[in-house]
Amino acid sequence: MGDAPLMIAGKPYVSRLIIGTGKYKSYAENAAALEASGAEIVTVAVRRVNLSDPSKERLTDHIDPKKVTFLPNTAGCYTGEEALRTLRLAREAGDWKLVKLEVLADQKTLYPDMEETLAAAKTLVGEGFEVMVYCSDDPVYARKLEDAGCAAIMPLGSLIGSGLGIQNPVGIRLIVEQARVPVIVDAGVGTASDAAVAMELGVDGVLMNTAIAEAKDPIGMARAMKHAVIAGREAYLAGRMGKKRYADPSSPLAGLI
Amino acid sequence: MRLTVNGEMREAPDSATLAELLALLGIDARRVAVEHNREIAPKSLWSQRRLHDGDALEIVHFVGGG
Numbered sequence: 001m002g003d004a005p006l007m008i009a010g011k012p013y014v015s016r017l018i019i020g021t022g023k024y025k026s027y028a029e030n031a032a033a034l035e036a037s038g039a040e041i042v043t044v045a046v047r048r049v050n051l052s053d054p055s056k057e058r059l060t061d062h063i064d065p066k067k068v069t070f071l072p073n074t075a076g077c078y079t080g081e082e083a084l085r086t087l088r089l090a091r092e093a094g095d096w097k098l099v100k101l102e103v104l105a106d107q108k109t110l111y112p113d114m115e116e117t118l119a120a121a122k123t124l125v126g127e128g129f130e131v132m133v134y135c136s137d138d139p140v141y142a143r144k145l146e147d148a149g150c151a152a153i154m155p156l157g158s159l160i161g162s163g164l165g166i167q168n169p170v171g172i173r174l175i176v177e178q179a180r181v182p183v184i185v186d187a188g189v190g191t192a193s194d195a196a197v198a199m200e201l202g203v204d205g206v207l208m209n210t211a212i213a214e215a216k217d218p219i220g221m222a223r224a225m226k227h228a229v230i231a232g233r234e235a236y237l238a239g240r241m242g243k244k245r246y247a248d249p250s251s252p253l254a255g256l257i
Numbered sequence: 258m259r260l261t262v263n264g265e266m267r268e269a270p271d272s273a274t275l276a277e278l279l280a281l282l283g284i285d286a287r288r289v290a291v292e293h294n295r296e297i298a299p300k301s302l303w304s305q306r307r308l309h310d311g312d313a314l315e316i317v318h319f320v321g322g323g
Contacts (some may be wrong), residue, residue, distance in 0.1 A: 020323035030321060045322025046290075048263040048315065054284045059319050065288070075322050085292075089317050092297050093290035160323070209323030 003237060006204055008182055009098055009130035009151040011069075013040045016199070017229045018071070018184065020209025021045075024218065027062035033212055034063060037222035041069040043100055043207065045076070046090045065094065071132065073100040078113070080120035087124060098151070099124070102134035110160040110187075114141045118148060125149035134186050137171035139178060146181055153179055154186035154207060157198055161210045163190025166197050176202040192221075192228035199232025200240070258310035275306040279316070289318050 005012035018041045024030035034042060042063060050056055063070075072090030074083035080103055087099045103120055105113040112135050124131045125148055132152040133145050142153045155175055158164035165188060166172060176183050182204035189195050189208040198206050206229055215221030260267050262282070269278050275298055279286055291298045292315040298306055308314075 021321035022323040024321060027321065043323055044319040046317050047320045047322075049284055049289060049318050051263055051265060051267075051282060051316075054282060058285075059321055060288055070319060072319065073322055088297055089290040089292060089315070090319075092299065093288050093318060 003233065006182060008041075008132070013069075013205075014038075015040045015226075015229075016205040016233055017195075017225055018043065018205060018207040019212060019222070019225075020207070021059060021063065022075075022209050023213035027057060027059055029218060030059075030213075031062040033218045033222040034068065036219045036226065037212065038226045039068075041071050043071045043073045043075075043209070046072055046074075046086050046093070069098065070094055070096060071098060071100050072096070074102050076104070077102070078104050078106075080116040080123070083116075083120050084123055087129065088127075091129070097128060098130040098132065100132045100134065100154070101150075112136055112156070114138070117141075118144055121145055121150055122148045132184070137168045137175065139171060139174040142175040142183075143178060146179060150181065152182040152184055152204075154184045157185045157188030157194065160187040162188055163194075163211060164188055165190055165194040166201070169197070169201055172198070172203065173201050189225075192224040195225055195228040196232035196235070199229055200236050202236050205229070258308065258312075260308060260311075261313040263314070263316055269308060271310075272307050274304055275308060275314075276303040278308060278314070279303065282316075284316060289316060291316050 005014055006016050015038045017037055017039045019037050019039045020043045021030050074086045077083040083103050103113050103116040105111045114136055121131050121133055130151040133150045134154050137155040158167040184205040184207050185198040185203050186207040189211045195206045212218050212221045258271050260269055
């Protein structure tokens with residue numbers, strides 16, 4: 001099938017699945033899940049080095065940033081200023097410009113604070129960052145983020161870590177229809193069918209963490225997600241049949257005995 | 258001199274450089290970023306950057322995250 005690669009900030013990716021690196025039992029399990037998922041981009045967090053045990057194993061011992069694109073995020077940041085500080089450090093640590101901006105509003109919902117997010121996105125774009133932005137499923141803010149120069153728009157399917165699937169397919173669809181940059185559903189996917197539903201809406205990719213990391217068999221779920229994203233994408237490109245209210249026989253009526 | 262490193266008080270020899278502090282702490286400098294008194298300290302300047310009593314440093318790296 002002749003699907004074009006997913007282009008993010010000028011770089012092509014064959015896989016349309018992006019996975020997180022949090023909540024796994026170990027970095028080794030995380031690396032195995034990554035392998036099974038076929039993902040080419042992983043989100044990573046920026047945190048203080050452990051001073052009491054600086055030789056503790058590191059994420060980069062298991063996942064090689066030369067082979068996989070590291071996407072530093074601002075998870076845990078509740079103001080634009082904290083997010084900017086985090087990503088400036090990330091750029092210094094990794095020498096990468098591609099980042100994931102998320103500015104959260106409160107701990108109960110981890111819903112994005114869109115006012116802070118938009119302001120921080122503008123600052124980051126001005127400083128030369130390529131910004132993939134976690135956002136609400138509001139098409140108006142999505143357009144503002146795109147106009148601000150973001151490299152990808154990443155609306156939530158449902159709340160982070162909730163596994164509630166795609167709660168607002170109409171909103172996601174509106175964002176897809178207007179966007180000229182990749183749209184990636186970020187957060188809310190619980191199982192493979194959720195990922196397929198997202199892809200069938202025409203989004204360019206899906207980002208998930210908990211659905212894989214907290215599955216009983218994370219590596220098996222990573223493989224399932226790989227297939228679900230491919231299946232959803234191919235179904236979207238193939239174009240689904242029209243819905244009808246009544247039955248329509250599949251066998252010809254002519255020549256019935 | 259006394260420094261605040263990642264929120265903890267640490268002693269370091271007077272006028273140590275940033276590179277010397279990292280070595281003293283046993284930190285592998287690959288893919289680490291440092292903030293010195295809230296300003297990014299570029300890696301290329303670590304060996305010349307002198308620290309002073311009361312300085313605050315944040316030393317960060319990448320960890321698993323969503």
